[in-house]
Amino acid sequence: MNSPAQRPAVAAGPVDFDRYIDDRIDEGVFAVHRDIFRDEFLFELEMKYIFESNWVFLCHTSQISRPHDFYTTHIGRQPVLVTRNAAGELKAFLNTCTHKGSLVCLTRAGNRKFHSCTYHGWTFDSAGRCVSIKDHADAAYTPAFEADGHDLQAVPKLGEYRGWIFASLNPDVLPLEEHLGDARVFIDLLVEQAPDGMELVRGNASYTFPGNWKLQVENCLDGYHLNIAHKGFIEITRRRIERAGAAYKGPDIEAMFGVNLKTGSFGLKNGHALFFTENPAPEFRPLWPQREQIAARLGAGRAKWLLQYGRNLTIFPNVQCTDNAVIGQFRVLRPLGTALTEMEIYCWVPVGEPAAARRQRLRQYEDFFNISSTGTPDDVGAYRNCQQGLQARAVDWLHGHGRGMGAMVRGGNEYARELGIEPETSSAGPLNMSDETLFHANYRQWLRLMKDGQRRALATGEIG
Ligand code: FES
Ligand SMILES: [Fe+2]
Numbered sequence: 001m002n003s004p005a006q007r008p009a010v011a012a013g014p015v016d017f018d019r020y021i022d023d024r025i026d027e028g029v030f031a032v033h034r035d036i037f038r039d040e041f042l043f044e045l046e047m048k049y050i051f052e053s054n055w056v057f058l059c060h061t062s063q064i065s066r067p068h069d070f071y072t073t074h075i076g077r078q079p080v081l082v083t084r085n086a087a088g089e090l091k092a093f094l095n096t097c098t099h100k101g102s103l104v105c106l107t108r109a110g111n112r113k114f115h116s117c118t119y120h121g122w123t124f125d126s127a128g129r130c131v132s133i134k135d136h137a138d139a140a141y142t143p144a145f146e147a148d149g150h151d152l153q154a155v156p157k158l159g160e161y162r163g164w165i166f167a168s169l170n171p172d173v174l175p176l177e178e179h180l181g182d183a184r185v186f187i188d189l190l191v192e193q194a195p196d197g198m199e200l201v202r203g204n205a206s207y208t209f210p211g212n213w214k215l216q217v218e219n220c221l222d223g224y225h226l227n228i229a230h231k232g233f234i235e236i237t238r239r240r241i242e243r244a245g246a247a248y249k250g251p252d253i254e255a256m257f258g259v260n261l262k263t264g265s266f267g268l269k270n271g272h273a274l275f276f277t278e279n280p281a282p283e284f285r286p287l288w289p290q291r292e293q294i295a296a297r298l299g300a301g302r303a304k305w306l307l308q309y310g311r312n313l314t315i316f317p318n319v320q321c322t323d324n325a326v327i328g329q330f331r332v333l334r335p336l337g338t339a340l341t342e343m344e345i346y347c348w349v350p351v352g353e354p355a356a357a358r359r360q361r362l363r364q365y366e367d368f369f370n371i372s373s374t375g376t377p378d379d380v381g382a383y384r385n386c387q388q389g390l391q392a393r394a395v396d397w398l399h400g401h402g403r404g405m406g407a408m409v410r411g412g413n414e415y416a417r418e419l420g421i422e423p424e425t426s427s428a429g430p431l432n433m434s435d436e437t438l439f440h441a442n443y444r445q446w447l448r449l450m451k452d453g454q455r456r457a458l459a460t461g462e463i464g
Pocket of ligand 2: 219226230379
């Protein structure tokens with residue numbers, strides 16, 4: 001494998017991004033260079049060319065549902081204020097005061113007709129219009145100033161797919177539905193599990209981990225680590241089963257590896273990917289009592305995919321949803337630095353579900369997914385250990401993207417045909433295969449976006 005020729009502290013000129021991803025799947029090779037997890041200048045370019053030039057997930061409509069609701073977040077490094085105006089229309093602005101640049105809204109979420117800047121009091125309405133400049137009449141502004149616009153700057157592209165809200169700072173992107181492509185089928189499955197739709201439970205956990213954001217992108221779809229990194233959870237489950245016997249109500253993770261469960265994955269277009277596993281104990285899912293209504297509503301095929309296959313989905317680059325043997329979790333990631341990432345995690349629930357099912361769901365969520373759970377701390381520790389290990393700069397390439405390549409096919413397989421999708425690659429096999437080919441889609445998109453971004457920067461003369 002070739003190695004990047006040089007490791008500058010900043011990118012002085014065009015970067016040969018092809019040297020970071022060795023994509024020769026016809027020869028049985030796919031490898032990722034370790035520098036993309038540790039080099040500062042690549043992180044800056046990722047923010048610019050991936051996060052700030054492409055669709056990224058902002059929030060879910062359940063977080064901003066009524067007129068004048070607002071939600072603050074980021075696109076890459078840039079602060080964003082999402083609002084609903086008086087008519088309930090969705091808007092997104094850069095969260096920066098047009099006066100001297102302060103954040104206009106300092107609060108995470110709420111409901112306000114007006115956002116008043118805390119520095120000098122300029123005030124903007126929920127449609128982003130500057131409606132008040134303090135002491136305007138006495139200001140002796142020039143006609144040129146008065147003629148200038150002082151409204152908040154709108155984010156150029158804003159879109160929603162079934163309640164999932166995305167935006168792009170680059171107006172020149174694919175239509176959102178095209179960008180999501182076949183990932184929409186899996187969003188549909190997530191959304192259609194309840195007749196009245198799904199929402200994020202109010203209240204969430206937020207934490208940072210000392211590792212690169214792509215460690216999280218991979219981990220969500222990494223079945224290989226489950227019975228090693230989460231040994232503690234498996235041991236706890238074993239003891240619960242021992243103590244409770246037949247009264248135990250939950251999946252037996254250890255036993256999953258001993259039976260012939262069907263698993264597979266899809267590398268989808270535009271960087272998205274999905275991993276699925278046959279659910280060994282669908283009867284413990286909170287939705288199970290409603291299986292007949294679900295089948296009647298969605299048809300047997302979709303009901304099977306919903307209830308009997310656990311699905312972990314990544315919408316590249318920053319949102320993930322798991323809906324598997326345990327329960328649904330929604331994750332939004334935000335890169336803060338080469339080795340620092342912020343996570344916002346939520347419990348994904350049906351609107352108006354019966355109290356008993358909601359209780360079961362929340363307890364399952366707390367058990368494995370919440371930050372103080374038996375699962376998530378294991379992953380956070382693994383990210384920290386990876387990031388520290390990756391500082392071994394004498395080592396160039398990861399060997400972590402090869403499992404399942406012998407079973408991978410270009411395009412779809414029988415599962416894809418069942419779902420009516422056309423992935424870039426598909427893979428199917430026993431659980432112990434723990435496929436790693438689905439990550440190829442993430443890195444192909446990484447490479448595509450980095451090259452596209454650099455091409456644009458060269459064309460505009462931003463870099464020479
Ligand atoms: S910075 Fe906002 S009013 Fe001055
Ligand atoms: Fe994990």
